[in-house]
Amino acid sequence: MSNFSVKPYTLKQWESLSKKLLMSNLKRPKAFLETTPIEWMTELQINNEEAERIGKLLSRSGQLAIEIERLSSIGIWITTRAESTYPNRYKKLLRTNSPVVLYGAGDINILENRAIAIVGSRDVDQSGKEFTELVATTVVNNGYTVVSGGSRGVDSIAENAALLAKGKVISVLSDSLETTIRKKETRNQILNSNLLLLSAYNPIARFKGYTAIERNKHIYALADYTFVSSSDKKGGTWAGANENLNFAWNPLLVRNSIDVPEGNEALIKLGGIPILFDEVVGASRNLDEFIELKKNIVSPISTKPATVYNLFDTVWPVIEKYLHEDRSVNDVSIYFALYPEQARLWLEEAVKNNRIKRTTKGYKKTTPIQGHEQITLF
Incomplete structure (x- = not known):
């Protein structure tokens, strides 16, 4: 089997090996470069086949260095779980499921x-x-x-x-x-x-x-x-x-x-x-x-809100004056400088409370008001 046909360690396999490393005199991955396969077998309690696999993976270091240099030339950096630049939140929250290697581009x-x-x-x-x-x-x-x-x-x-x-x-x-x-x-x-x-x-x-x-x-x-x-x-x-x-x-x-x-x-x-x-x-x-x-608020049993928001009762009288004729959601959102979704929610709340009615063109006050003037929420 060639060195390049050997598969890298999976996250689960590496986690198992890294625990053995920490419990041994080797302690850190760099020790593989400073010791022999015989020492790996003794310290990590692994068999000859596993030691050969590690050796073949390490023999790719030359190719790895070339790839790291290539990635760096296009703006991609690499950090590992053993480095200070690795996100602490991953170690804290994901623990053994945190990725061993991270690739990045940017600050x-x-x-x-x-x-x-x-x-x-x-x-x-x-x-x-x-x-x-x-x-x-x-x-x-x-x-x-x-x-x-x-x-x-x-x-x-x-x-x-x-x-x-x-x-x-x-x-x-x-x-x-x-x-x-x-x-x-x-x-x-x-x-x-x-x-x-x-x-x-x-x-x-x-x-x-x-x-x-x-x-x-x-x-x-x-x-x-x-x-x-x-x-x-x-x-x-x-x-x-x-x-x-x-x-x-x-x-x-x-x-x-x-x-x-x-x-x-x-x-x-x-x-x-x-x-x-x-x-x-x-x-x-x-x-x-x-x-x-x-x-700190307990979610209601129903996922549909009973009211859209208590701000509704404050702003609605102003919006209602604008509905002396058919108005679409877009009309209301532009006139009052609202997000369309916010306008739609308030209009639907008013329909539910029988304050206005839906029409073929949008929404309209149930009982027309006499005359109108320029109005604003602000």
């Missing part, structure tokens, strides 16, 4: 920032998109770094919104790091120290479903809190959110509204903290305090 010091994760489905509706953009902007305005997974949908929406808000982003990839870093806009953000790409997988690895799911824990473990924008009851977002609930890596805040995906509802029933669009608006400058308050 590694961004890993030391306070961070909030934003995750969700690849296919997301307009309400989910608006929620994601609002949360990302709010996270940045509160001094946090945004962590996400670099995928299509919620991940990309969150990362782009954070960068647009002049914030910092950690994009945790499950594949294609080398391809991603070659994109012009990505390189610009990296060079401006706004974006850090991170991956536990070979930089040339292609997409695989199981690594995308496995990667989820690497996102959660870097964050103080996690927002779930949209989730089905299957797939990567669902699996990752459930894993976070099971291991309690950080509080899971789940978007809640009249028409959220069934996965969102299920996650709230399992212990996720329901959060409304308007609540994020209200927490724009005091996110820490808001989340701490939400953590």
